[in-house]
Amino acid sequence: MSPNQSEKNTDQYRRKFLAQSAAVAGLTIAPGIILNQVAHAKSDSDKVSANNRWGMLIDTNKCAKGCTDCVTACQTENGWGGANSTETHSNKEQQAQWIRKVTITDKQTGHVQSLPLMCQHCETAPCVDVCPTGASMKREDGIVLVDKHICIGCRYCMMACPYKARSFVHEKLEFQKNHAPRGIGTVESCTMCTHRVDKGQNPACVEACSTKNHNAMIFGDLKDANSAISIELKKHGGEQIRADLGLNTGVRYQNL
Amino acid sequence: MKKPVFKQIDGNSSSYLMLLALLGSFIVAALGATFYMEHGGHYVTGMSNQIVWGMPHVFAVFLIVAASGALNVASISSVFGKTAYKPLAPLSTLVALALLAGGLMILVLDLGRPDRLIVAMTKYNFKSIFAWNMILYNGFFAIVGIYMWTMLQRNLNQYSKIAGFSAFIWRLMLTTGTGSIFGFLVARQAYDAAIMAPMFIVMSFSFGLAIFLLIVIATYKWTNRPLGDATFKRLKNLLGVFVAGVLYFVIAQHLTNLYATEHHGVEAFILRDGGIYTQLFWFGQIILGSLIPLAIIYHPATGNSRSAISIASLFIILGGLAQMYVIIIGGQAYPLELFPGKEVTSSFYDGIVNSYYPTLAETLLGIGGIAVSLFIVAFAVKVLRFLPESLADEAVDPHHSK
Numbered sequence: 166m167s168p169n170q171s172e173k174n175t176d177q178y179r180r181k182f183l184a185q186s187a188a189v190a191g192l193t194i195a196p197g198i199i200l201n202q203v204a205h206a207k208s209d210s211d212k213v214s215a216n217n218r219w220g221m222l223i224d225t226n227k228c229a230k231g232c233t234d235c236v237t238a239c240q241t242e243n244g245w246g247g248a249n250s251t252e253t254h255s256n257k258e259q260q261a262q263w264i265r266k267v268t269i270t271d272k273q274t275g276h277v278q279s280l281p282l283m284c285q286h287c288e289t290a291p292c293v294d295v296c297p298t299g300a301s302m303k304r305e306d307g308i309v310l311v312d313k314h315i316c317i318g319c320r321y322c323m324m325a326c327p328y329k330a331r332s333f334v335h336e337k338l339e340f341q342k343n344h345a346p347r348g349i350g351t352v353e354s355c356t357m358c359t360h361r362v363d364k365g366q367n368p369a370c371v372e373a374c375s376t377k378n379h380n381a382m383i384f385g386d387l388k389d390a391n392s393a394i395s396i397e398l399k400k401h402g403g404e405q406i407r408a409d410l411g412l413n414t415g416v417r418y419q420n421l
Numbered sequence: 422m423k424k425p426v427f428k429q430i431d432g433n434s435s436s437y438l439m440l441l442a443l444l445g446s447f448i449v450a451a452l453g454a455t456f457y458m459e460h461g462g463h464y465v466t467g468m469s470n471q472i473v474w475g476m477p478h479v480f481a482v483f484l485i486v487a488a489s490g491a492l493n494v495a496s497i498s499s500v501f502g503k504t505a506y507k508p509l510a511p512l513s514t515l516v517a518l519a520l521l522a523g524g525l526m527i528l529v530l531d532l533g534r535p536d537r538l539i540v541a542m543t544k545y546n547f548k549s550i551f552a553w554n555m556i557l558y559n560g561f562f563a564i565v566g567i568y569m570w571t572m573l574q575r576n577l578n579q580y581s582k583i584a585g586f587s588a589f590i591w592r593l594m595l596t597t598g599t600g601s602i603f604g605f606l607v608a609r610q611a612y613d614a615a616i617m618a619p620m621f622i623v624m625s626f627s628f629g630l631a632i633f634l635l636i637v638i639a640t641y642k643w644t645n646r647p648l649g650d651a652t653f654k655r656l657k658n659l660l661g662v663f664v665a666g667v668l669y670f671v672i673a674q675h676l677t678n679l680y681a682t683e684h685h686g687v688e689a690f691i692l693r694d695g696g697i698y699t700q701l702f703w704f705g706q707i708i709l710g711s712l713i714p715l716a717i718i719y720h721p722a723t724g725n726s727r728s729a730i731s732i733a734s735l736f737i738i739l740g741g742l743a744q745m746y747v748i749i750i751g752g753q754a755y756p757l758e759l760f761p762g763k764e765v766t767s768s769f770y771d772g773i774v775n776s777y778y779p780t781l782a783e784t785l786l787g788i789g790g791i792a793v794s795l796f797i798v799a800f801a802v803k804v805l806r807f808l809p810e811s812l813a814d815e816a817v818d819p820h821h822s823k
Contacts, residue, residue: 254461258469258770267767269760282759282767291607297551298544315540318533321551323473327608329757329769332470333533336462349462350533406759410607421760 212363218288218307219357220387220415221371222394222403223280227381230268230279235382238373239264239283242358243345254336261332261347263355264370278421281370281382284309284330284355285406286415292322292331301352307387307415308357316351323352327407330354357415387415425508425809425816430644432803437643444796451789454782455530463533466783471775472753477531479745480787483628484524484794485558485599486621487741489592490629490663491516492565494656496592499568499585505655505817508809509637510581514569514588515807516633516798521561523794527786550601557595564591573805596622603748610687611752616677620670624741627663631737634660636798638731640808649814650725657730661718664737668711671744683761690755690774691747698751701743710740750777 240247245261252260264283270276286309292301293309300316303309311322311331323331331354338347344360347353358368362384366372371384385394397403403417430437458465468475495513498506529535545552568584571577600621606612634656641648675692678684691702714733716723723729754775759765765772802808809816 255464256469258471258775259464261470262769265767265769265771267759267765267771270764270766272762272764282771293546294548295551295605296546297549297555298540299546315537315544316534317537317541319541319551320473320533321549321602323470324753325606325608327757328759329470329771333463333473335464335469350459352533407608 213304213306215305216388218387218415219362220286220307220385220394220417221357221368222383222385222397222417222419224381224419225278225280226420227379228279228281229377229379229381230277232279232377232379233266234373234377234379235281235370236264236266238369239355242342242361242369243356244340244342245345245347245353249340251339252334252336259333259335261334261353263330263332263353280418280421282328282330282406283370283416284326284357285328285412286355286357288413288415290412291325291327291410295321295325297321304359308359308362309354310356310359311352311354313346313348313351313353316348318350318352320352327410327412426811427511427806427808428810429804429806430640430802430808437799437803440799441796444792444799447785447792448789448796450785451527451530451792454785454789455535457782458531458786459535465780467778467780468783469775469777471770472750472777474749474753475777476779476783477527477786477790478749479742480790481524481527481531482599482602482749483742483745484520484527484790486596486625486745487628487632488517488520488524488625489561489596489599489622490625490627491520491633492588492592493626493630493659494633495568495572495585496589499582500589505651508812508817509652510585511569511572511807512637512802513633514565514572515801516636516794517592517629518562518565518569519794519797519801520629520632521558522797523790523792525558526793527790530786531783550598550605554595554598554602557591557598561588561591561595564588573807592625593622596625603752608757609752609755610684610758611691611748611755614674614677616670616674620667620674623663623666623670624744627660627667627737628741630656630660630663631734631741635731635734635738636795637812638727638734640802641812642727644808646808647811647813647816648727649812649817651814652812652817653727653730654725657718657724657733660730660734660737661715664711664714664718667744668707668715671706671711686758687755691751695751695754695774698747698754702747702751705743706740706747709736710743711737714740753777 237247243263245252245263264281267280267282269278269280286307288307290303290309293303297319298315298317300312301322302312318333320333323333331352333352334347334349337349341347345356361368367384371382374380374382383394383397385392387395389395398417401419403419404421405412405414405417466475492513494506495510497503498510529538541555564584565588568581568588571581571584597618600618603612604614604617637648637656675688678688691698693699714736717729717733718724754777756772756774759771
């Protein structure tokens with residue numbers, strides 16, 4: 166073996182040793198880092214808390230007529246409606262709509278406004294009150310949901326909802342999103358994208374609205390006085406649809 | 422008054438078997454319709470996200486309301502001590518239970534997930550009037566069942582008064598609960614009224630007695646048992662009072678609504694512009710279901726005729742179904758008032774009158790519920806002693822003189 170050859174072998178050995186050491190060190194440290202992340206992540210009990218009340222503020226002046234980006238975003242996010250829908254047997258009146266654009270025209274003045282309408286996440290939700298099994302429920306943070314496992318499909322919540330925010334699934338569905346399961350014979354509605362909210366993100370509709378630079382929708386914590394939504398509500402106010410019912414909705418509107 | 426002798430019907434005739442076969446075929450058709458509806462989903466029905474409750478609910482609510490009304494005759498005998506009604510009290514409890522069973526069958530089979538009935542039985546939200554109704558329905562079966570037992574078994578007869586009183590209170594609660602299903606719907610213009618509960622109680626008196634009277638007349642005619650004028654006239658006069666009572670509540674409800682500007686829209690819809698709902702209201706509910714029966718019942722030329730009163734009872738039943746259709750479907754067809762004073766349009770049919778075309782399947786399910794009720798009655802009177810051998814005047818009325 167020449168001295169050159171011997172030096173080469175030593176280099177290879179050193180390289181191998183360093184690589185193996187690095188791998189061992191990595192394997193040793195990695196779980197610690199992962200565990201550290203887990204330890205610092207929100208625990209399940211932290212995620213949903215009565216210290217928050219999630220809400221939305223929609224400025225109808227900023228909401229562009231004819232724009233349906235919030236609706237499309239919701240469809241893509243939660244897997245309902247749209248071109249790829251598997252809800253093909255149901256007719257239009259039977260197909261689910263979690264969020265819709267509504268155009269309102271003042272009968273006196275002819276003033277036209279456009280706004281998105283979805284579950285208003287009422288504090289005293291009629292759907293929660295009437296549900297016989299408790300499938301229709303409100304999380305501690307104010308988001309109103311349907312527990313698909315105990316919904317018996319009686320549709321009383323749909324009779325009770327003042328906003329027609331709920332839909333009944335009239336057929337078997339395929340290709341569902343993991344975070345938004347939909348079941349035949351059960352009722353569903355806007356979840357305020359709990360799966361995103363729990364990760365600290367905005368609901369899909371709100372994100373789409375700001376991506377388009379319309380910024381008509383603000384999402385945030387109504388109980389946090391320093392949140393953008395609370396500051397804006399304090400400054401300019403916000404109305405509830407059917408405020409006469411006294412439901413204290415989580416979704417508010419400006420310039421209605 | 423002689424103690425009435427109760428006896429099963431013979432039930433050997435071919436026409437009796439034909440009746441059972443006919444009712445059985447309707448039940449089979451209803452089960453087939455259910456399988457069809459539940460197999461692929463409710464898309465095969467006329468119901469939608471706009472008209473949430475449809476034809477099955479019209480029949481179901483009608484039968485449930487009528488169930489408590491069918492108990493009238495028993496209540497009058499036990500609670501109010503009118504002995505003339507006593508011979509028919511056991512049949513009255515039977516019809517009540519049978520009607521409730523038929524109505525509940527429809528309601529359960531129309532659920533989006535009828536397989537989860539056990540969930541409905543084990544998980545209760547006590548703020549829900551629906552959940553309360555489940556307790557009321559089950560309680561009705563238990564209490565009326567016990568009441569029936571105290572009447573059928575001689576050594577328990579002494580308890581029938583207290584059982585009858587309990588059943589009477591319970592049936593009032595039950596119909597209050599049924600009416601409140603609609604009365605508690607704050608969001609919809611056609612509902613949200615406290616008058617719904619008492620109106621449903623009077624409706625139950627009327628529909629229940631009409632069905633009961635029809636069953637009594639038919640059974641006594643088909644089994645050749647005597648049915649005296651005393652019993653017949655009492656029942657038909659009572660029916661007249663109940664029909665007038667329903668009419669009174671309907672008038673009160675609409676006049677109250679007509680006074681409040683906020684309800685003018687829905688009133689104009691039901692009373693004038695609602696197309697099928699307006700027609701069903703005036704021609705079905707008011708003329709066919711109320712005015713014509715009242716005329717038949719109280720007109721001297723027709724008031725004593727069994728066949729005329731049978732027709733009147735049938736009209737009351739049809740009028741009652743029309744009334745249910747107007748309340749349940751008409752109430753949903755009228756758009757939700759989301760933005761008062763504004764015209765609303767959307768992809769989800771906001772601001773427009775919703776259309777509903779009931780399909781054969783859901784109608785068959787509804788009719789199947791009636792068939793179940795009648796089958797139970799027809800079968801039970803053959804196997805148990807529900808019917809007095811005679812309802813001739815001298816058998817029921819001690820003061821009757823020929």
